[in-house]
Amino acid sequence: MHLITPDKxxxxxxxxxxxxxxxxxxxxxxxxxxxxxxxxxGSGIVSSDGEHFHQEKGMGLVADIYTKSVLKRLPxxxxxxxxxxxTAGGNNLKNVQPLTVNFAFGNLALAHNGNLINAQMxxxxxxxxxAIFQSSTDSEVMIHLMAHSRGDTLLSRIIDALxxxxxxxxxxxxxDDAVIACRDPHGxxxxxxxxxxxxxxxxxxxxxxxxxxAEAVREIEPGELVVLNQDGVKSYMPFTKTEPAKCVFExxxxxxxxxxxxxxxxxxxxxxxxxxxxxxxxxxxxDIVIPVPDSGVPAALGFAEGSGIxxxxxxxxxxxxxRTFIEPEQAIRHFGVKIKLNAVSEVLEGKRVVVVDxxxxxxxxxxxxxxxxxxxxxxxxxxxxxxxxIVSPCFYGIDTPTKKELIxxxxxxxxxxxxxxxxxxxxxxxxxxxxASPGIPGHYCNACFTEKYPIPFTKAEEMQLxxx
Ligand code: AMP
Numbered sequence: 001m002h003l004i005t006p007d008k009x010x011x012x013x014x015x016x017x018x019x020x021x022x023x024x025x026x027x028x029x030x031x032x033x034x035x036x037x038x039x040x041x042g043s044g045i046v047s048s049d050g051e052h053f054h055q056e057k058g059m060g061l062v063a064d065i066y067t068k069s070v071l072k073r074l075p076x077x078x079x080x081x082x083x084x085x086x087t088a089g090g091n092n093l094k095n096v097q098p099l100t101v102n103f104a105f106g107n108l109a110l111a112h113n114g115n116l117i118n119a120q121m122x123x124x125x126x127x128x129x130x131a132i133f134q135s136s137t138d139s140e141v142m143i144h145l146m147a148h149s150r151g152d153t154l155l156s157r158i159i160d161a162l163x164x165x166x167x168x169x170x171x172x173x174x175x176d177d178a179v180i181a182c183r184d185p186h187g188x189x190x191x192x193x194x195x196x197x198x199x200x201x202x203x204x205x206x207x208x209x210x211x212x213x214a215e216a217v218r219e220i221e222p223g224e225l226v227v228l229n230q231d232g233v234k235s236y237m238p239f240t241k242t243e244p245a246k247c248v249f250e251x252x253x254x255x256x257x258x259x260x261x262x263x264x265x266x267x268x269x270x271x272x273x274x275x276x277x278x279x280x281x282x283x284x285x286x287d288i289v290i291p292v293p294d295s296g297v298p299a300a301l302g303f304a305e306g307s308g309i310x311x312x313x314x315x316x317x318x319x320x321x322x323r324t325f326i327e328p329e330q331a332i333r334h335f336g337v338k339i340k341l342n343a344v345s346e347v348l349e350g351k352r353v354v355v356v357d358x359x360x361x362x363x364x365x366x367x368x369x370x371x372x373x374x375x376x377x378x379x380x381x382x383x384x385x386x387x388x389x390i391v392s393p394c395f396y397g398i399d400t401p402t403k404k405e406l407i408x409x410x411x412x413x414x415x416x417x418x419x420x421x422x423x424x425x426x427x428x429x430x431x432x433x434x435x436a437s438p439g440i441p442g443h444y445c446n447a448c449f450t451e452k453y454p455i456p457f458t459k460a461e462e463m464q465l466x467x468x
Contacts, residue, residue, distance in 0.1 A: 012254060012399050013097075013113040014038035014083040014204045015191070017172040019179040019228035021199040025054075025074030028081040029066045031201070031208035036062055037256055038113070038204055039083035042096035046109040046174055049076030053107045053174070057096045080174045082111035085399055094135045098174065103147045105154040106176040112139035113189045113204055114168030115397040117455065120464050122164065141165065158182070159225065159238040166455055168247075168396035170220075172202055178229035186245035186454055187222025188396040188445055190261035193233070200228040205259035219263030222246070245445035245454035249398050251437050252387045253295050253358045264438040268298050273436040274386040274428060275302020275356060282426030283307060284354055284382045288347070290314035292357035292369060299386035300356035309354060314347045314373065341369065349377035356384045360427075361400065363407035366420040374421075383422040388430045389413065392451040395465060400448060402466070 014035035018024045025047045032043055043065050044057035054074050058065035062083065082097035098109040116122075119138030122145065127133070131144045145161035146154075154175055162169065168188035173180040181202040183191045194201040196214035203209060206216040220226055222244045225236045246262050247254075255261050257268035264270075275298065289309045291300030294317060304311035321340055353373055360366050370381050389408030393400045403409045407416055417425035430449055434441035447453045457467060 012038050012085040012397055015111045015113045015170060015172045016208055017080040017179040017181060017202045019078045019200050021077055021196065024077050024079035025071050027212050028079040029062065029071060030212050031203055032062045032081045032083050034208040034211040035083055035204055039085040042084045042093065043082065044096045044098050045074055045079055045081040046098045046100055047074040047076040047079035048174055048176065053100055053109060055100055057093055059093060078174060078179055080109055080111050080172045080179060095137050097139060099135065099140055099143055101143055101147065105157065108143065108146065109174040110139060110143055111172045112142065113170045113397065114184065115395060116141060116165045116167040116169065117395050117457065117461055117465065118166045121460060142171065163239060170204065178227050180225065180227050181220055182225040183220050183222055185223035185239045185242045186445065188245060188247050190250060190255065191220040193217045193220050193226065200233055205255055205261055207256045207259040210258065216260060244443040246443060247396065247398065248433065248437060248444040248446050249448060254398065257298055262439065270437055271298030271386065272302035274433060275299035276306035277432040277436040278384050278386050278428045279303045279306030281429055281432050282384055284424060286352040286354045286382055288312040288314065288351050289354045289356060292355060293317040296357040299358060303354065303356050303384060312347050314344055314353060315341045316344060317341055338368065341372065343372045343376035345376040348373055350379050352380040353378045354382045354384055356386060359387050359390060360385055360407060360416065361390060362405055363416060363419055370421050380423045382424045383420060385427045387433055388427050388449040390448050392448055394448050395453065396445060398448065
């Protein structure tokens, strides 16, 4: 995670951990491979053989970083790993996690998914006491807090440190004799517990377990801390209980559709339900429904099912390039849309087309897509979005631009329709989205759609985060 400053992107990330397997690093590598969608900037694995920690990190994709010889340098029956999301700055190896230290309680490595809103304030305080930071990530604050804590066991120090940070964290720690995983009391980011015969695992999403033949046991609860060691799994609830605020955007866009996050069914089914609900709320006369691949596919299938309009693939995606957001420069991002998607004119020619996407962020993708569809012969283009307008940035770990760059924060739906040059545009309602998502509607964070942030900001944080 990168420290938040106004006009900077925030990171998404993937975490993974395994205790008690002779091929711990190999399985961590595969877990990270399955979680590649959560971060493509860099990746790291730290393993422990009981005496020493071994660490390998690199920039780029999992498949390129971990060769056979690299994995050979990661011995031991326990390991943790991390994929880091691209940011607008600070793309360097020092920020690639897991972060490792050696302090009074032995070795410690930390991998973090989430974003801490009071990181800068804590860092200032720690630096005033002489702490020397190695990276510019907010995650390092947690390590320093653990080192500075007066707790007399490592566990009490970890709990003490995690009680002082505010924001979102799904963290996985490696100690000399355990893997420890913890989710913040709101449970913003997902974290799952798995099992492979006698070994215990944790991962951001269950798709990591599927790849290595492990069983998804359950969600790690908001506010829960689990210790995986030779005695198995021990669970603690060390924080003051609060209302869950699980990130609904994981369902909309971020998680892999085959994952079961937040203890529920596959994300795919929720995305389809969002599409069905959208068809109910915003019907339109059309000949075909097409998705913006890949993230819009389940919602478009749901829309087709709900509306009775045939589903077609009118846009084909080149799978060998990353997501639009990976490129930090505006100019490259525009280019990215064009090389990412191509229209199939035989499908589109003369047709009234409903095109379904999961979200509009800046509006640049939608605008290009509408133009591309018309160019390929579509007679009418009706844009349908399977989430409400994004009006405010995320401070809990989803990569969103600043408020002024979010088209939904400053434009009406009609203005956005005009900008993207569609014949019609409709978004899913907030109520429709929450009702189509599993579980209790009130247990989701929807700040990006409502500007209602579950953790109140202090005045200093508001200034720091550019909320004035
Ligand atoms: P934009 O051109 O900025 O409106 O981008 C919209 C596209 O970005 C949609 O197709 C979404 O699937 C995708 N998207 C939405 N949120 C994110 C995110 N946090 N990171 C990367 N891509 C995203």
